[in-house]
Amino acid sequence: MVSKYENMKTILITGGAGFIGSHVVRLFVNKYPDYKIVNLDKLTYAGNLANLKDVENKPNYEFVKGDIVDGDFILQLFEERQFDGVIHLAAESHVDRSISNPTEFVYTNVIGTVNLLNAAKHIWKDDFSDKKFYHISTDEVYGSLGEEGIFTEETRYDPHSPYSASKASSDHFVRAYHDTFGLPVIISNCSNNYGSYQFPEKLIPLFINNIRNKKPLPVYGKGENVRDWLWVVDHARAIDVIYHKGKTGDTYNIGGFNEWKNIDLIRTMCRVMDKKLGREEGESEKLITYVKDRAGHDLRYAIDATKIKNELGWEPSVQFEEGISKTIDWYLDNEEWMKNVTSGDYQKYYDKQYLNR
Numbered sequence: 632m633v634s635k636y637e638n639m640k641t642i643l644i645t646g647g648a649g650f651i652g653s654h655v656v657r658l659f660v661n662k663y664p665d666y667k668i669v670n671l672d673k674l675t676y677a678g679n680l681a682n683l684k685d686v687e688n689k690p691n692y693e694f695v696k697g698d699i700v701d702g703d704f705i706l707q708l709f710e711e712r713q714f715d716g717v718i719h720l721a722a723e724s725h726v727d728r729s730i731s732n733p734t735e736f737v738y739t740n741v742i743g744t745v746n747l748l749n750a751a752k753h754i755w756k757d758d759f760s761d762k763k764f765y766h767i768s769t770d771e772v773y774g775s776l777g778e779e780g781i782f783t784e785e786t787r788y789d790p791h792s793p794y795s796a797s798k799a800s801s802d803h804f805v806r807a808y809h810d811t812f813g814l815p816v817i818i819s820n821c822s823n824n825y826g827s828y829q830f831p832e833k834l835i836p837l838f839i840n841n842i843r844n845k846k847p848l849p850v851y852g853k854g855e856n857v858r859d860w861l862w863v864v865d866h867a868r869a870i871d872v873i874y875h876k877g878k879t880g881d882t883y884n885i886g887g888f889n890e891w892k893n894i895d896l897i898r899t900m901c902r903v904m905d906k907k908l909g910r911e912e913g914e915s916e917k918l919i920t921y922v923k924d925r926a927g928h929d930l931r932y933a934i935d936a937t938k939i940k941n942e943l944g945w946e947p948s949v950q951f952e953e954g955i956s957k958t959i960d961w962y963l964d965n966e967e968w969m970k971n972v973t974s975g976d977y978q979k980y981y982d983k984q985y986l987n988r
């Protein structure tokens with residue numbers, strides 16, 4: 632007898648233990664009980680399986696620990712599992728780390744992506760019906776804007792940091808595999824995400840944690856840099872829509888229609904947290920300290936997300952004020968998660984859960 636699971640579509644999600652990946656895995660596992668979701672993650676410092684506690688025992692979910700840089704391992708995994716689709720999020724993602732160690736970004740973001748493309752091409756051969764290779768990228772590949780302008784899907788690539796250069800390179804490889812081999816690829820380029828389960832080296836969780844603990848808030852330069860912010864749950868919703876309805880070979884920009892100067896965002900967070908923590912108005916703002924600007928710091932990113940809105944009917948579900956308030960509440964309510972991450976204890980979760988040690 633053929634079991635129900637043998638007929639399921641199997642989708643590989645890479646980097647599913649990370650910030651955005653964990654939201655995508657959660658959405659797909661819960662929304663599509665007829666898909667088998669395989670989460671492949673190396674569990675670098677940024678991967679945390681505790682992010683997926685609520686889905687880890689679901690019958691349509693499986694975790695595989697592995698490195699996308701290991702081409703032989705990737706090929707073997709694809710041969711064994713015969714994936715129908717790939718949603719590729721695994722990456723080194725922190726700009727500051729790319730400045731101190733650029734090579735790691737080439738291995739994971741470029742070579743890792745090419746290994747996945749090769750393996751998909753190998754198992755799908757020329758039969759691409761119902762197959763999809765969906766690559767998740769960033770708006771940072773487009774470079775920096777002045778006061779005016781907006782990134783569209785046609786904007787020329789102009790990356791400035793080793794991180795954005797490695798993501799741009801991986802995007803080019805994904806397109807090349809479409810143009811050269813006909814691989815059914817889709818790419819999306821998204822703006823800055825915020826929300827639960829983000830590693831506290833990134834601005835929003837770092838500052839929430841520092842405000843709570845009355846620690847300094849280090850602001851690069853004068854805090855004039857502008858970013859477009861999107862709630863991570865809305866990014867996961869966009870990925871779902873693009874995976875199912877997006878046109879093969881196309882690119883979609885995803886954004887929040889929500890630009891903020893860093894300093895204004897930080898002041899807003901201080902104000903909201905003063906209220907939530909019962910502190911005097913203005914108390915947390917005193918923690919702001921200006922530090923030397925990041926090398927090659929892009930001034931402004933802004934995304935035109937009209938195409939995904941018009942063609943696929945997606946738009947953000949929450950306004951920023953609501954999203955940031957929910958996010959702050961989540962970090963305040965999940966102190967244990969934050970403690971485990973900042974102490975490094977989260978790295979023991981895999982051994983406990985999967986190796987019974």
Ligand SMILES: NC(=O)c1ccc[n+]([C@@H]2O[C@H](COP(=O)([O-])OP(=O)(O)OC[C@H]3O[C@@H](n4cnc5c(N)ncnc54)[C@H](O)[C@@H]3O)[C@@H](O)[C@H]2O)c1
Nearest residue numbers: 646648649650651673674675677678698699721722823824
């Ligand atoms: N965070 C953002 O605001 C943002 C915005 C746009 C696009 N993106 C893109 O979305 C994707 C996910 O970003 P994130 O913020 O969730 O990143 P993250 O750093 O939180 O997670 C990355 C995940 O990839 C895994 N990983 C790293 N190297 C690996 C390897 N060699 N093999 C297997 N797994 C590996 C890590 O263990 C981690 O779980 C990235 O491709 C990033 O470029 C992020």
